[in-house]
Each structure stands twice: as C-alpha cells, then as structure tokens.
Amino acid sequence: MSTLEPNELTRLLSEAVDPIRPSADAYRQIQAGIDRRRRWRLPAFTLGGMVMAALIALAVVAIRPSPSNQLVEPAAPPVMPSNYTGPTQAGAGSGPSGSGSTHGGGQSSGGRGSGTGGGTSTPSSSPGTRPTSPATTSPTVSASPSSPSSSTGPGVNSPPLPSPAARPAGAGDIDGDGRSDDVSSDGATVKVTFSRDAVVARVTLPEISVPLASAVVDIDGDGFGELLVQTSDSGGTKSYALLHYIGLDTLVTVALPTGFTLSSGTHTNTASGFRCGDHDLEISVGTSTDGNAFSVTTTALTLSRDGLTVTGSPATGTVRLPSDTSPFVPGCGSLS
Amino acid sequence: MPARSDAARSDVARDADAALTALYSEHYRSLVRLAALLLDDIGLCEEVVQDAYIRVHAAWGRLQDRDKALAYLRQTVVNLARSMLRRRLVALKHAPKPMPDAASAEEGAYSLVERAAVIQALRELPRRQREAVVLRYYADMSEADAAAVMGCSVGSVKAYTSRGLSALSGKLEGLR
Numbered sequence: 001m002s003t004l005e006p007n008e009l010t011r012l013l014s015e016a017v018d019p020i021r022p023s024a025d026a027y028r029q030i031q032a033g034i035d036r037r038r039r040w041r042l043p044a045f046t047l048g049g050m051v052m053a054a055l056i057a058l059a060v061v062a063i064r065p066s067p068s069n070q071l072v073e074p075a076a077p078p079v080m081p082s083n084y085t086g087p088t089q090a091g092a093g094s095g096p097s098g099s100g101s102t103h104g105g106g107q108s109s110g111g112r113g114s115g116t117g118g119g120t121s122t123p124s125s126s127p128g129t130r131p132t133s134p135a136t137t138s139p140t141v142s143a144s145p146s147s148p149s150s151s152t153g154p155g156v157n158s159p160p161l162p163s164p165a166a167r168p169a170g171a172g173d174i175d176g177d178g179r180s181d182d183v184s185s186d187g188a189t190v191k192v193t194f195s196r197d198a199v200v201a202r203v204t205l206p207e208i209s210v211p212l213a214s215a216v217v218d219i220d221g222d223g224f225g226e227l228l229v230q231t232s233d234s235g236g237t238k239s240y241a242l243l244h245y246i247g248l249d250t251l252v253t254v255a256l257p258t259g260f261t262l263s264s265g266t267h268t269n270t271a272s273g274f275r276c277g278d279h280d281l282e283i284s285v286g287t288s289t290d291g292n293a294f295s296v297t298t299t300a301l302t303l304s305r306d307g308l309t310v311t312g313s314p315a316t317g318t319v320r321l322p323s324d325t326s327p328f329v330p331g332c333g334s335l336s
Numbered sequence: 337m338p339a340r341s342d343a344a345r346s347d348v349a350r351d352a353d354a355a356l357t358a359l360y361s362e363h364y365r366s367l368v369r370l371a372a373l374l375l376d377d378i379g380l381c382e383e384v385v386q387d388a389y390i391r392v393h394a395a396w397g398r399l400q401d402r403d404k405a406l407a408y409l410r411q412t413v414v415n416l417a418r419s420m421l422r423r424r425l426v427a428l429k430h431a432p433k434p435m436p437d438a439a440s441a442e443e444g445a446y447s448l449v450e451r452a453a454v455i456q457a458l459r460e461l462p463r464r465q466r467e468a469v470v471l472r473y474y475a476d477m478s479e480a481d482a483a484a485v486m487g488c489s490v491g492s493v494k495a496y497t498s499r500g501l502s503a504l505s506g507k508l509e510g511l512r
Binding site: 003004006009010012013014015016017018020021022023026027029030033034037 | 356357360364365368369372373378381382386387389390393394452454455458469470472473474476501502504505508
C-alpha cells in the first residue's frame with residue numbers, strides 16, 4: 001500500500017469541494033443574522049437581568065430563616081416583692097410614705113397592681129405562685145411615687161442590673177458601683193440611698209430593731225451586696241430579713257424555703273444561726289436536751305433571683321456550748 | 337462620557353461591518369468548503385459559516401488582535417462544525433430523518449460532492465483525524481495553527497495527521 005502524498009490529498013480535497021458555490025443571498029443572510037442579534041440583544045439582556053434579579057430574590061427568601069421558625073423564649077420574671085412600687089429619687093417630693101405599709105391585703109390578683117394616690121401600689125401577695133416558699137415574714141416594699149415603672153406590677157419590666165464594679169462587691173456596696181451605700185431606717189421601713197444615682201429605695205418590713213442593725217455582704221458573689229437587717233430581738237433569738245438587689249435601684253426581700261428562718265440565738269433547748277459560706281448561706285438549727293449539747297443540722301442555701309433554695313443535703317453534727325464555737329450567731333458580715 | 341462611549345461603540349460597529357464585508361468577499365467560499373469537509377451533512381455548511389461570521393461580528397469589539405480575524409473565523413467554523421456534529425448525533429438517535437424536499441441548484445452541487453470518494457473516505461475517519469487532515473492539507477495551515485484551532489498540542493496534530501493520512505491512503509488506494 002503506497003502512502004498518499006500530501007500534495008495529492010490536497011488536490012483530491014480541493015477537487016472534491018470545488019463544485020460548491022456559495023448561495024447568492026449568503027451575505028444578505030449574514031446581515032439579517034447580525035440585525036436579528038442586535039434587535040434581540042437589549043430585550044435579552046433585560047430579560048436576563050430580570051431573571052437574575054428574581055433568582056437572587058428567591059435565594060434570599062430561601063436562605064433567610066422564617067420569623068415563625070425563630071423560637072423566642074420569654075425572659076424569666078425577676079423576683080419582686082408582693083407590693084413593689086419602684087424606687088424614689090432622693091430629694092424629690094416624697095409621697096405618702098406610709099401608703100405602702102399595708103401588706104397582704106390588696107385586692108388585685110398579684111400580676112399588675114394599680115397605682116394609688118402618689119403612685120404606690122398594693123397588689124396582694126401571692127406566695128403560692130413562687131417556686132419557693134415566701135419568707136417567714138411578708139414584708140412590704142415601697143418606693144417613691146415618681147417612678148414610671150411604678151404602675152407595672154411585680155416581675156414585669158423590672159430595671160436591668162448595671163455592671164458591677166467588682167466581684168464580690170466591696171464593703172457596704174449594694175448597687176455594685178464600688179462605693180458604700182447608705183442604709184437607714186424609718187419605723188419599719190429600711191431606706192437605702194444608692195451611691196450610684198442617689199436614688200432612695202424603701203423596703204417596709206414587719207418590724208425593725210432599734211437601733212438599726214444591718215450588714216452588707218455579697219452572699220452570691222455577683223458584685224451586688226445583699227443587705228441583712230435585724231428585724232426583732234426577743235427571748236434571746238434575733239430575727240433577720242435579707243434584701244436582695246435585683247435591678248437598678250431595686251431591692252426585694254429574699255424568700256426562704258419552707259421551714260427555714262433567718263434567725264440567731266439560743267432559746268431554752270432550741271437554737272439557730274447562720275453564716276455566709278462560699279457563695280451560699282448556711283443555716284444551722286440546733287436542738288438540745290440539756291441546753292449545752294446541741295445536735296446541729298446545717299443546710300446550705302443558694303441565692304438566686306428566685307430566692308434562697310436548698311442545695312445539697314443537710315449536714316449534722318454536735319456542738320457543746322459554751323466550750324465549742326457557737327454556730328448560732330449571725331455569721332454574715334458585721335452587723336452595725 | 338456617555339457620548340464618547342456611544343461614539344466609540346459606533347466606530348467599532350462600523351469597523352466590524354467593513355471587516356465583515358472584506359472577510360466575506362475573500363474567504364467565505366473557502367470557509368464553506370472547509371465546513372463541507374468537516375461536516376457530515378454538506379447542506380449545513382453554509383449555515384455554519386454564516387453563524388461563524390455573525391458571531392465574529394458580534395465579538396469584534398472584544399477581539400485582541402483584529403489582524404487574526406480569519407484565524408478566529410476558522411476556529412469558530414471548526415467549533416460550530418463540532419457542535420453541529422454533536423447535535424446531529426443526538427438528533428439521529430431520537431428523531432427519524434424527514435423526507436428530503438425537492439433538490440435545489442446548490443443541492444445538486446452538494447450531491448456531486450457527496451459522491452466524491454475522498455469525501456466518503458474522509459467521513460469514515462474519526463473526528464479529530466478528519467479535522468487535522470482538513471486543516472493541514474486543505475486549509476494549508478501549519479501544525480501550530482492547526483493545533484491552536486483544534487485546541488490540542490502540536491504533537492497531537494502530527495499524530496492525528498499521520499494516522500488520518502494512512503487511513504485515507506488505504507481507502508483511496510483503488511482510485512489512484
């Protein structure tokens with residue numbers, strides 16, 4: 001088989017296609033194609049742009065999560081006293097200070113109290129709705145009438161906590177600004193003048209020992225001091241109330257679990273006391289048969305916005321008085 | 337600024353029109369014959385070449401080297417011929433061929449071409465070999481130019497050309 005020469009192949013190919021003659025209107029057809037392309041270019045670009053925009057819009061709609069799929073959990077309502085009306089500005093016209101002293105007798109059903117007189121409200125206490133039992137005493141908190149939030153009930157729209165200056169809070173510092181706050185009493189009402197903004201918060205308790213004995217101690221170490229106030233002293237046993245700073249210029253009385261009291265001292269064959277531990281409060285209850293040897297049960301409680309809750313199991317022990325160190329004292333800060 | 341842009345655009349359009357006319361008068365016939373050698377259906381060769389002219393005209397403003405317009409045109413013809421072959425293969429698989437219409441004058445010339453033995457032998461070659469042989473020996477392109485048009489290496493062009501030439505020699509031996 002002889003190989004085909006390139007020149008011969010070129011000749012054969014040229015001869016094969018030589019009969020082909022272009023059509024007469026070839027140029028006109030090319031021009032028509034060019035015109036057609038020009039004519040359709042703008043609509044095609046416009047249509048393409050619209051399609052792209054529609055695709056982008058569809059992609060955005062598809063990628064963006066639907067609002068109905070977003071789960072929004074309501075914030076847990078803060079612990080508020082049964083009849084809280086809000087703080088007052090120092091020096092501002094103080095309302096009828098005794099208007100909030102009625103406690104537990106309001107007619108409204110807890111949620112939202114209606115403002116009366118100078119803005120104080122007296123919603124009824126609703127201990128059954130709390131996750132923990134209320135305090136052994138049912139204190140009343142009142143504050144100045146000028147606060148706009150006074151019309152709202154407890155647990156709703158409470159002011160937020162400011163940022164603390166240090167953790168734990170410094171000496172005497174309740175509002176977390178690093179400075180000591182002034183604590184005083186007026187009858188059964190504790191008055192705290194916050195150094196942060198000079199606002200005076202008033203908390204009405206069943207009674208308050210005179211002279212006032214109080215201590216500021218940051219039990220939970222959140223940078224805001226808790227206020228311990230001696231409420232009574234009878235028969236060798238002193239009772240206390242613990243006030244918790246839960247929001248800007250807002251103090252509430254801490255509720256204790258059922259069966260616990262915040263007291264110290266010895267009365268015949270029973271005794272009680274408490275001390276502040278590491279981010280908790282330890283309540284000790286002792287019983288004795290001879291008044292000297294006490295069987296002591298110590299329970300640790302943790303402070304939260306809901307109040308004091310029992311953590312862990314109680315510890316038991318024996319204390320012989322007066323030789324052993326007595327656990328039946330108020331061991332949180334120095335009361336003054 | 338928009339006025340200048342419009343003026344520049346109209347200059348490009350005028351330039352493209354003039355170039356198209358020149359390319360048509362000088363190369364249209366040879367390109368149609370080139371397409372006839374590349375395609376299975378010679379009746380489609382003019383359609384392919386006209387489409388190539390329209391595309392090159394549309395892309396005239398984007399051409400980097402307008403002196404190589406003929407090379408662009410040839411490459412477009414080769415690419416369109418490949419696409420046409422692919423489409424025809426798919427169409428042949430899925431649709432029956434319609435009955436032919438009455439023959440025109442051009443189709444009479446085409447039938448002459450169809451009957452040429454070298455065309456028959458060329459169509460039996462694989463597509464790459466056919467392209468290499470046509471570009472080298474009909475379009476008289478160098479191996480480098482053929483490689484650029486085919487989108488492969490010069491060595492591949494040499495191999496395709498050699499194999500195609502050998503195959504054609506066997507098929508056309510009886511005619512020589």
